[in-house]
Amino acid sequence: MKTRITEMLGTKYPIIQGGMMWVGRAELVAAVSNAGAFGIITALTQPTPEHLVKEIERTRTLTDKPFGVNLTILPSAKPPPYEAYLDAILDNGIKVIETAGNNPKEFIAKAKARGVKIIHKCTAVRHALSAERNGVDAVSIDGMECAGHPGEDQIGCLVLFAIAAKKLKIPLVASGGIADGRTMAAALAMGIDGINMGTRFCVTKEAPIHDKIKQLLVDKSERDTLLIFRTLHNTGRVLKTSVSEEVVATENRPGGCEFKDIQHLVSGAKGREALESGDESKGLIWAGQTVGLIDDIPTCAELIDKMVRECRELLSAARDKVN
Structure with a gap:
């Protein structure tokens, strides 16, 4: 090409x-x-x-x-x-x-x-x-x-x-x-x-990512991502997990949300831990809607x-x- x-x-x-x-x-x-x-x-x-x-x-x-x-x-x-x-x-x-x-x-x-x-x-x-x-x-x-x-x-x-x-x-x-x-x-x-x-x-x-996270991405569909940080005007797309759902729930609670309210959930160090440990509950996993197109690990x-x-x-x- x-x-x-x-x-x-x-x-x-x-x-x-x-x-x-x-x-x-x-x-x-x-x-x-x-x-x-x-x-x-x-x-x-x-x-x-x-x-x-x-x-x-x-x-x-x-x-x-x-x-x-x-x-x-x-x-x-x-x-x-x-x-x-x-x-x-x-x-x-x-x-x-x-x-x-x-x-x-x-x-x-x-x-x-x-x-x-x-x-x-x-x-x-x-x-x-x-x-x-x-x-x-x-x-x-x-x-x-x-x-x-x-x-x-x-x-x-x-x-x-x-x-x-x-x-x-x-x-x-x-x-x-x-x-x-x-x-x-x-x-x-x-x-x-x-x-x-x-x-x-x-x-x-x-990819330097735990096999459990790779399989998680294979198993997810195009409907399994969330938009976070929307109320903070810094929108990000991540995989739908218990962590990202808690972030969105905190953002949408009555009275709003400041970054300090979710910082413990979204830190880069925690995201790295999730990717490397294979434990999706440790932090955010950033992923696009193309997870719906992925069905193997070549x-x-x-x-x-x-x-x-x-x-x-x-x-x-x-x-x-x-x-």
Whole structure:
């Protein structure tokens, strides 16, 4: 497959493994890249910039194929040393950065001065157009079905992808709502240059997640996610569990909710514990509605090969229907 994204990334297929907290580590990243797609290390999973350098080095022992690093920049009372993480990325030969959250112009300029490409994740077309004006090289746009933070507009993938493809000039990646060859074909048919998957790559042999959590994601349907933090205007999509149901119940109680009321339920450390222990009661499990499309736990190579084959077959069948 050849698109503007494969040319930019140097990959065989226009498939990107999105940056995921606690999940975007060397084993998964290398497996994705070795299979012809593009793996991404999650910078802030590493406790310090020095640890990130070691994770980049470790990934290079597992693959000689291209991979990138995600750096999500969010407002915080005690922000991590974002610029030090950026320097660690730039000083260690990474050629593509996936950014999310805020995208300071000075960070863009610093990266581009070093010849680094930036894929910026957005949840709205207006934000994508702003990122394009600010000089990013590609946009990854998240529909409402996605795991993580889908924004506050509540626009589904089909409409969002079509409008973005119509309005943006730079390469466009579809993120959210994609987990198989059928959804990949739909995105490409709309003029999208590539796809980004998070939840689907969590349910692979190489993902650093406990087997019980992987099986839980297989067993769930498209109806088994919840939107949390809606009353706090920071909407997030997670798997429906006893923890996330308690969060939603607390948010909806009479008199409202402050973040401190749910902080003990939603901390990142507890989410990591759930993923690594296999105990879903320990913390949040972030997942998109694509859990309804997932029914097995393949290797990354098996997943990508099957997706590409199905995508090609469906696009060919669609051409036959209209010819």
